[in-house]
C-alpha cells in the first residue's frame with residue numbers, strides 16, 4: 001500500500017483562521033499562496049490562475065483576494081493593444 005504523505009490541514013502548523021473566498025472567475029475553491037520574496041505575497045487561483053493583489057503579509061494578501069466589488073453594467077476599454 002502506498003503511504004500517501006499529503007499534508008493534512010493543520011497537521012504541523014497551528015491551524016490559522018484563514019478564510020479565503022473561492023475564485024471570482026471560475027469558482028474554484030483551491031487556491032495557492034504565492035510568495036517570491038519577503039515583500040511579495042499574493043493569492044492565485046489554483047485552477048484558472050487569476051491573481052489577487054500583492055501584499056507584504058500573508059493575511060493582507062488574503063484580504064486583497066477576498067475583496068469583492070459589486071458593480072452594475074460593463075467596463076469601458078481605456079487601453080486596447082489589439083488596435
Ligand SMILES: [Zn+2]
Pocket residue numbers: 023024025026027028045046047048049050
Ligand atoms: Zn479561478
